[in-house]
Amino acid sequence: MLKNLVSNSKQMQQLIVPLISTGRDHKQFFKRILILKRTMSSTATPSYDFQTLKVTSPAEFVKQVELNRPDKRNAMNTAFWKEVLSCFNTLTNDQDCRAVVLSGAGKLFTAGLDLYENEVFKKLMASESSDSSRKAFQIGQGVRELQESFNAIEKCPKPVIAAIHGGCVGGGVDMISACDIRFCSQDAWFQIKEVDIGLAADLGTLQRFPKIIGNDGLFRELAYTCRKFHSDEAKSMGLVSRILPDKASLIDAAVELAKQIAEKSPVAVQGTKVNVVYSRDHGVYQGLDYMATWNSAMLQSEDIPKAVGASMQKQKPVFSKL
Numbered sequence: 001m002l003k004n005l006v007s008n009s010k011q012m013q014q015l016i017v018p019l020i021s022t023g024r025d026h027k028q029f030f031k032r033i034l035i036l037k038r039t040m041s042s043t044a045t046p047s048y049d050f051q052t053l054k055v056t057s058p059a060e061f062v063k064q065v066e067l068n069r070p071d072k073r074n075a076m077n078t079a080f081w082k083e084v085l086s087c088f089n090t091l092t093n094d095q096d097c098r099a100v101v102l103s104g105a106g107k108l109f110t111a112g113l114d115l116y117e118n119e120v121f122k123k124l125m126a127s128e129s130s131d132s133s134r135k136a137f138q139i140g141q142g143v144r145e146l147q148e149s150f151n152a153i154e155k156c157p158k159p160v161i162a163a164i165h166g167g168c169v170g171g172g173v174d175m176i177s178a179c180d181i182r183f184c185s186q187d188a189w190f191q192i193k194e195v196d197i198g199l200a201a202d203l204g205t206l207q208r209f210p211k212i213i214g215n216d217g218l219f220r221e222l223a224y225t226c227r228k229f230h231s232d233e234a235k236s237m238g239l240v241s242r243i244l245p246d247k248a249s250l251i252d253a254a255v256e257l258a259k260q261i262a263e264k265s266p267v268a269v270q271g272t273k274v275n276v277v278y279s280r281d282h283g284v285y286q287g288l289d290y291m292a293t294w295n296s297a298m299l300q301s302e303d304i305p306k307a308v309g310a311s312m313q314k315q316k317p318v319f320s321k322l
């Protein structure tokens with residue numbers, strides 16, 4: 001049975017054959033079982049079983065993550081924060097994923113923080129300490145945990161393309177700001193809504209959005225006033241790079257782009273994302289130094305001769321899993 005379970009994996013077979021032949025050597029047997037367990041956990045198809053997200057594979061090496069509470073306009077409830085973190089950490093280690101499309105099910109992308117399911121706030125405010133500083137430390141830790149959910153999108157080395165239709169409110173803007181590329185449909189609108197509910201946006205909008213659009217004054221106007229802006233303005237400020245006529249063509253375009261990215265060397269694409277993010281947050285010389293260190297390893301990749309050879313022969317290279 002064990003053999004059938006893993007028969008598609010050469011690496012597994014190399015481990016199993018000696019396992020069977022170890023006979024009564026128990027020490028050897030358990031040692032191999034341990035290695036096998038470790039190998040299985042790193043190569044097994046990961047599970048994407050979530051309540052608030054639906055994960056599909058629309059093309060080879062492409063995953064689509066869909067926010068999936070359409071009846072509640074994909075509002076972000078307690079389960080959502082944990083699931084986004086888990087989903088993007090899993091995608092990070094999924095060898096069958098080289099690019100991700102992030103979209104929303106139903107009428108719109110997301111209505112942001114779930115304003116009725118208040119577990120998030122309850123948990124944040126749950127500190128029993130009467131000392132304000134201790135309470136503040138605990139609340140701060142809670143906010144940091146929420147931030148990690150969207151940080152996981154940026155930390156995932158696979159490019160993430162947000163495909164936004166309908167509305168994208170509050171936490172939704174935090175979320176798409178952590179993505180690599182944003183496309184939207186003509187009907188899309190956006191709102192940095194936090195000030196309207198009495199708080200400063202704390203999950204990445206203030207840090208990432210102004211760097212995306214490169215227009216500090218416009219960003220501050222949108223953040224201070226919560227003014228709704230629509231697809232055309234989003235494109236003209238550089239928040240989205242493409243507008244598609246409707247949701248169907250939006251998803252098609254995002255998946256097509258993800259497919260193009262997924263055909264490239266994963267070593268090169270993921271190295272590019274990691275270094276783009278690093279360079280955004282560091283000086284030019286620090287960025288260059290990081291790049292040199294990175295490429296001291298990655299220039300040894302088999303993908304380079306493969307890509308160069310294919311290019312010279314006008315062929316499409318096929319890269320092995322990372």
Ligand SMILES: CCC/C=C/C=C/C(=O)SCCNC(=O)CCNC(=O)[C@H](O)C(C)(C)COP(=O)(O)OP(=O)(O)OC[C@H]1O[C@@H](n2cnc3c(N)ncnc32)[C@H](O)[C@@H]1OP(=O)(O)O
Binds near residue numbers: 143171193
């Ligand atoms: C430390 C915390 C860090 C995070 C901070 C994040 C902050 C934010 O995200 S601020 C933004 C909060 N969101 C909002 O203010 C949006 C509120 N919703 C709306 O304005 C409208 O629903 C919307 C314009 C998005 C859509 O309107 P539409 O007519 O299409 O739908 P509705 O009939 O209003 O709603 C349908 C059902 O969805 C439920 N719902 C909508 N938004 C939320 C939400 N944010 N939280 C919880 N539930 C939401 C709505 O109640 C309806 O449910 P039901 O009555 O059961 O049918």
